[in-house]
Amino acid sequence: MAEKMRAVDIKNGTGPADSLYINTIPKPTPSSGEAIVKIKAFGLNRMDLLQREGHYPVPPQAGPILGVEFSGHIETLGEGCKDGFKAGDEVFGLAYGGAYAEYIAANTHMLLHKPSHLSWKEAAGVPETWITATQAMYLVGEFAKGKSILWHAGASSVSIAGIQLSKVGGASAIYVTAGSQDKIDFCVQELGATAGFNYKTQDWSKEILKATGGNGVDVVIDFVGASYFQGNLDVAAVDGRIVNLGALSGTKVSNVDIGSFVRKRLRIEGSSLRSRDAEYQGRLRDKLEEYLPQFEDGTFKIFVDKVLPWEEVVEAHKLMEKNTTKGKIICTIY
Template sequence: MKAVQVSTLNGLKKLYLSEVPRCNIMEQSSVLIKTISIGVNRMDIMQREGRYPVPQGASQILGVEASGYVQESTSEKFKIGDKVMTLVSGGAYSEYIVAPDCHCMKIPEGISFNEAASIPENWLTSYQLLNFIAKIKSGDSVLIHAAASGIGCAAIQLCKFANAREIIATSRSQSKLDMCKSLGATHCITISDSNNFSKMILDATQGRGVDILLDPIGSSYFKENISCCALDARWVLYGMMGGSNTTINLAQLFSKRISFHTTTLRSRSFSYRTSLIRHFSENCLNQFQDGSFKAVVDQVFSWQFAQDAHSYMEKNSNIGKIILKTGSFSEN
């Protein structure tokens, strides 16, 4: 089968399409998926560069989410020909992938393969951040940094679904904030290197601050973020795009009784991901079918141009998801 591989040329990590041994079903309650569309994530870039350790036992091939047809099955849940999307620990940049049936979801009616491939990692991460960790409830105020990312676009819609009082989206681009507004953000704030965004957050919340802060940035926003938090706020750090080193006054965290959490989904246990997928499927999949939720796809690249897709993501230009298309089928 074909798969995207990583090579080193003149010290640079490059992606290319190559033949590798085909994977096979080795266990019960599993499916072999003929991959149609693949979601691109920032962790793929970090893994390509050798900065993201692959979980023990996972494929060294890039990618954690895909959509396609069931080609073979030892599952009672899925039959050959079913359209599915899946979250895997690795190996999604491949013509075929094997996945346990408990980590697969049927693609809702009316959702394309490209849209389906944008759902598992981003939407499950957002659902985890808001429901499993921050415990969102009706009336909460939520601050979402990098809100036009795939995770951010999902988080805005999940906050609206949970009846959040304020959904505050931040970005450095007005066009990205326009998309956030269309998805349900109640306040859209442009961040620059010079502005004091915490004042704008406090103004949006009548001086109270936010109950939940979703933070993929890290150190560069850290001090401002503390000022944004309400009493007993839940702050979830799930990325470090703005760096990992910072100096803070811990008394500020204590005085506001801020609950600070960190998380990555890929390193979670098999049972945790199974539970997450089950909860998300039961509560959210119908919302895609009836149009309440929108899977936002920015660009689609043929997988032979996977390097271009990574370069595009590194420019931080995307609004929503970047997709690789295997070209095996004509469906979108």
């Protein structure tokens, strides 16, 4: 009989936060190149809410269990693992899915050795966040030293990482949008953004154009979608790059003036990390490994807003839905 484990499941396959519950399912077995990791903590991401509701295009490798980032220790290794890991190693990593569980089968090239200076909780909130920010900023947005950048949803975990990466990367100016003065103050005073704008009380595109003397910004990172489409076109600089990572406000736009798209020679590009193949994700994992010394010396900071036991995963999802947090929400399995 196959071994069993506990995992967070969804009643009827999709539904609201209250449909989450802990079920007993078969424990995974490792394929070639995979390790079985006993999970200590996992991070929540916006895609988890969308997947729970049936609105996220889940890649075929993912399976039905939510969660893409985790920390824990290796229990066993499958054949063909060439990344220098062994049973008992403390690790953290990225997966296509399955992290809301006691065990996960993970490609060893998507694992990193957990440094002693990172707690299980901190490590679980690093992979998806920092890899997504790196991909959006450098691989898609083609950021380079001296360029200006705008991070929408400034107090979200990805933008928190992105602001720090932009600062270290030599951005000429770092702008953010957020929904409260508290979040704006956090981005500016704690993270080092140049300025922030409240999308609820200000016309952020006009304010950014004013702040830049009408020049706009070189790189825009957006998670919001439809309602920000026109503003992004307006605020982008000549030869600017607009990177779209999500559509929290919807996918359909109307009454948009695309004149600046041609006039300013803009490039708008959508991207999803989860749908990328293992080789692509592996290159970003290698980049994340280069950041580890900067986490240790304090150059980069990991912001965990709330930690809950995984038995309270319903409350964790409801908290994320409120959009009040600054940093990661983590669930622990102890």
